[in-house]
């Protein structure tokens with residue numbers, strides 16, 4: 019008779035057991051901050067559709083201290099989300115070649131950051147120009 | 150300089166299927182020198198304290214891939230990890246995470262072996278050639294496409310680093326998928342279509358949530374997370390392009 023009795027260890031609390039996984043769960047969770055901001059903008063769009071009074075009320079509600087604190091938190095969450103997302107890019111992208119040479123991991127990460135900052139600055143200036 | 154008087158505490162998660170309901174820890178005080186690996190530490194325990202302690206090893210030089218274990222919760226090859234780097238703290242050793250424990254530090258690898266087999270881990274020639282036609286030629290660039298993934302030694306540290314494999318033992322997993330990718334990327338190989346069904350299957354690449362710890366712990370820098378994620382793109386392309394391909398094409 020076989021004496022085998024393989025023991026399967028439980029997975030409970032797996033993410034608390036290793037700092038790498040704690041960071042992983044945190045950076046994945048920051049997606050909710052991005053979601054929350056998307057919903058905020060969506061509410062704005064709906065209010066805009068409801069007419070001028072609704073829109074002005076929505077704009078005013080954004081100026082309350084609570085809304086400002088809320089947005090600062092969202093910004094921090096979104097920035098961390100972007101940071102972790104770019105850090106992972108060398109793993110998630112197929113090899114990127116420029117002029118026959120494969121880009122190094124740090125070049126891909128830096129490239130991502132530069133593109134993000136440039137994109138954000140462009141949009142900011144565009145909106146500023148319009149306003 | 151090595152100091153022969155040093156003693157390190159090694160805590161080992163023991164499990165004997167014949168007597169134990171569940172694994173339990175035992176601490177051993179092991180005298181060591183600076184040149185001793187963790188593997189030598191457990192060998193010392195086996196030789197001097199308890200001959201029944203069970204673990205795998207062979208090459209002692211980080212190439213056979215058999216001596217992996219959780220060292221302070223991190224999957225590592227015990228033959229290339231040194232006791233001196235943990236001293237004076239206690240080291241805790243446990244069988245590779247996410248695999249069933251067979252006995253002490255030995256895990257049941259049969260699931261991994263089946264997965265490895267399932268990826269067709271060999272070259273399926275693009276075109277049949279007779280020996281008279283000569284060898285298959287490959288440029289250094291073509292060689293460069295897959296060599297990284299060919300460095301895998303099947304140590305399965307990546308599986309112990311993969312939470313998705315821990316949660317779903319049917320996931321093909323980082324190691325086998327990296328090997329699959331290694332053959333797909335080989336210019337002599339024509340088996341990518343045959344392997345695609347597995348890549349895109351329920352147990353395939355989309356189980357991966359890109360924690361990417363596998364690439365972090367890989368002792369051969371294979372970057373399995375990259376192989377898996379490239380194949381997410383490949384599988385998506387394959388899925389959408391099939392609507393564009395003319396019908397009847399093989």
Ligand code: FES
Nearest residue numbers: 208209214216228
């Ligand atoms: S004993 Fe072979 S890899 Fe460690």
